[in-house]
Each structure stands twice: as C-alpha cells, then as structure tokens.
Amino acid sequence: MIKCLASLSIAFVFILLSCSVQSLAQQPGIAKGTVQRIKVHSKLLEGNLSGDSADRYVSVYLPAGYSSGTKKRYPVVYFLHGYTDNDAKFYGFQKHWMTLPPILDTAFSQSPGHEMIVVTPDAYTLFQGSMYSNSVTTGNWEDFVASELVGYIDSHYRTLAQKESRGLCGHSMGGYGALRIGEKNPGVFSTVYLLSPCCLNSPAMSSETLLLQLLRADSIKTIEEFQKSDFFTKALFASAAAWSPNPGNPPFYLDLPVKNGNLQPQILQKWDANRPLNNLDQYIYNIRKLKSIGFDAGDKDRAIAESIKTLDEELSKYRIEHFFEIYEGDHINRIANRIEENMLQFFSKHLSFKQNTK
Numbered sequence: 001m002i003k004c005l006a007s008l009s010i011a012f013v014f015i016l017l018s019c020s021v022q023s024l025a026q027q028p029g030i031a032k033g034t035v036q037r038i039k040v041h042s043k044l045l046e047g048n049l050s051g052d053s054a055d056r057y058v059s060v061y062l063p064a065g066y067s068s069g070t071k072k073r074y075p076v077v078y079f080l081h082g083y084t085d086n087d088a089k090f091y092g093f094q095k096h097w098m099t100l101p102p103i104l105d106t107a108f109s110q111s112p113g114h115e116m117i118v119v120t121p122d123a124y125t126l127f128q129g130s131m132y133s134n135s136v137t138t139g140n141w142e143d144f145v146a147s148e149l150v151g152y153i154d155s156h157y158r159t160l161a162q163k164e165s166r167g168l169c170g171h172s173m174g175g176y177g178a179l180r181i182g183e184k185n186p187g188v189f190s191t192v193y194l195l196s197p198c199c200l201n202s203p204a205m206s207s208e209t210l211l212l213q214l215l216r217a218d219s220i221k222t223i224e225e226f227q228k229s230d231f232f233t234k235a236l237f238a239s240a241a242a243w244s245p246n247p248g249n250p251p252f253y254l255d256l257p258v259k260n261g262n263l264q265p266q267i268l269q270k271w272d273a274n275r276p277l278n279n280l281d282q283y284i285y286n287i288r289k290l291k292s293i294g295f296d297a298g299d300k301d302r303a304i305a306e307s308i309k310t311l312d313e314e315l316s317k318y319r320i321e322h323f324f325e326i327y328e329g330d331h332i333n334r335i336a337n338r339i340e341e342n343m344l345q346f347f348s349k350h351l352s353f354k355q356n357t358k
Contacts, residue, residue, distance in 0.1 A: 030109045031064035035091050035101055040121075042148050045139035049253040050126040050241065052139065057122035058149065059087035060157065061101055063108050063115035073158045075351040076117045078145065078189075080170030080177045083129040083198070083235060087120040098336045107344045114348040116167075119153055121145065123177075126223075128234055131199070131242035132170075132177025133274065137253045138241050145177070146185040164291070164352035169193040169343060171335055175295070176200065179276050186289035191350045193343045194295035196331055199239075200307040201277040202268075214258040223251055240267075243274040277307065280314050287315070292350040293322045296338060298329030 037059050045054040063074065079100070081090055089096035100118070108115045123130040123141065130141040154161040168189040170178040175197025182192035203210055217236045220226050226237060240254040244267045247253055257267045272278050280287075287293065293315070297305045305326050312324040323346060327334065 030105050032105050033061050033063045033101060033108070033115075034067065036060045036062065037088065037091065037093060040149065040152050042139070042144045044144045044148055045141070048135075048139035049137045049245070049247060050139075052125045054139070056144075057087055059091040059093075059120045059122075060153070061091065061104055061118040062157070063117065064105065065115055066117070066158070071158075073160045073355065074115060074117045075165035075167065075347070075353060076119060076150075076153060076157075076159050077167040077169060077347055077351075078149070079118055079120045080132060080145070080168075080174030081120055081123065082170070082172030082174050083238065084124075084231070085129075086124040087122040090120055097332055100339070103336055103340045104344070107340045111344075111348050114353060116344075116347065116351070117153070117157060117159060119149070121149055123174075125238070125241075127226075127238035127241045129173050129238045130177075131173060131238060132180060133242035135242050135245045136247055137245035141177075142181050142184065146181050146188050150188060160352065160355060162352070162356050163188055163190045164356055165190075167191040167193065167347045167351055169195065169347075170197070171195040172198045172331065176276070179295075180274075182290065182293070183276070183280075183283040183286050186286045190291040190352075191347060192290060192293045193346055194293075194308070195335055195338060195343065196297045196301055196304050197295060197308065198304060199275065200304075200311060201275050202272045203303075211258075214256065214263075215261065217256050218258040218261065226252070239271060244270045277310055277314065280311075284318050284320075287320060288318075292346070293320070294324070294343070294346050295322070296325040296327060296342065298331065298334060299326050300328075300330040304331070 037057060039055050040058050042054045042056055081087060088094040090100045092099045092101055104118060123132060125138050130138050132141045132145065134140045134142045153159060166189045168178045168182045175194035176199045178192055178194055179197060182189050213232050213236060217233045220229060236256065237252065240256050244255045245253060246255045249255060255267050257264050295308050295311060297308050299305055315322050
C-alpha cells in the first residue's frame, strides 16, 4: 500500500528543464514528448552516512498527447539506470551512449493509445550508485522508489494511480534494483522487466581477479583514494555501502569482504543474502502476485546471461509465466533496440490503460 502524501513530507519540486529531446536518427513527423527534470525531497534518504543529498533529481518523460488533454491519465513505467549513470544521461541532458526520449517517441507513435509516462530517479551517489537497496550508509532507496517517488508522481501528474498501471524496469544495476524492489512490492507494481540485470548471483570467490580486486579495495583508506580508483574497485565499495553498511566504520561507513588482507566470510554472507537468486524462494509468493515479469541479456554479456538463464529455470520450476531471451549482443550495444522493440511492447501488452473500477 502506498503511503499517503502526508507521510511523504516532500518539501519541494521545481522544473529545471522542460524540453523535447530528439536524436538525429529520429524519423520526421513523429510526435515528440516532453521531459521535465525536477527535484524531489526524500525523507527516507535524509541523514545517509555518505552525505548524499536527499533532494534527488528525477527525469519525467510525458508522452506527446499529455499536453493536449486535461483529463486523460496514463500508466507509469519507472526506469532505473545503471551503475555510474544518472537520469540526466538517459534523458538527453548529458552526453551518453543512449538517449531514451526519442526511443519512447518512436515506440509510442507506433502504438496509438498505449502512451506511458516514464520516470527515472537519479541514483548516483558518493559511491557512483545506490544498488537501489536500503542502507544506513546510502539511504532507504528501495522505499524511496516504491513509496515516496510513486506517491509523488501520482500526486503531481495525471497517472493511473493503481498497481495494474505501474511498471518497473532497469538496466544493469537498475535491472537488479527492479527485481529487488518489484519482488518486495507486488502491491505497488504489476509488471517488471530486467535489461541485462547485474548482481543476481554470487561470483566465484576462487576467481584470482576478484581476490586481487578485493585486496586493492582493502588498500584504499580515504575518499580521495576511492575517487581515483578503477571501475571495479568503486563497484565493490558501492556494493559494500548497500549490503554491508557499518555506521561505526568511518570514513566509508561500510565493511568490505577483505580486511587487512584477510577474507571476511561474514561480510560475504551479507552480500550473498542480497543476491536475488539466493533468496528467490522466499519471494515466490510475491512474484506470483505480479502480473508479468520479463528479462533479457546479450550473449556476449556472459556472466549476466548465465545468471538470467538460472532465473528462467527457477521461475519455470515454480511454473511462473515469464518472458526470457538471450539475444546477440553485449552489455549495452542493443539496449536501445531492446527497449523499443521488446520492453515497451511488453509493458504495452501487460499494463492497464484504463482506470480499475473495482
């Protein structure tokens, strides 16, 4: 059940930019939606030990028809971005490998009557990503998305404010977040889609490369050293901030799986507990309450492709209907195509475009 606005304590919102975003490849004559980049204050993110602002940017795509009517209400798809990304990159405010609004414009022009509002919060943190997890170090990201953000969007835009009309999706870290939040909130979202979701299962600790990365992370003692570190080292810190927070361990307020050169099995156990494939059995009843779930990955994205094959097997074991595909591609090269031709069609098929009268 979504909390009422009184419990949200949203302090302010202001439209920073309202624009139509288009790409050179977009076909002429396609009606273009608008993008509003707003700020939303979150009570649930206040006081996080990382010092990240509780005033979060949120990009909101409004379909072309939104401005021409005053009564029509729309389904909402919440799109969660990946690690090191933010909302600005996906909505055309910053240079990126993919811009979402032209994809949405094209897809919705081909599906009259199936336009949707698309919302992306900025989950970029001190550690370059929140993992969309509840943590005293980074803040209550799961609850912010499922409760505060949904409540805010429903109160400020013409949405179909019902679970049957809400979708949740994401790429990479965002795919992980979509499954994590979706399986815990079947009363909020009805349809979930994962694009190349990371972190579903536990990596092999025998990997020499992983052990070297953990040792490298263990050698970092200051925020400045962290900021100069490589991608994988930063990702380890982001994982620790989300899954093994420690309010008594400054300056990072987290525990890494390696300390003073020694492996910490109890920390690895905490990380393992946050891997969806490790706790899927405990959420099966919730997953059954979802109307639909889909996921895909490129065959060159080997570790992730293997993890979603396992997810497919597990859901099939429980006889839960779902969409699953391994396609020819890597972690990012066909994501735009998958969003337009698969994910949006999936939401178009499974979300409700009318008010529930029950």
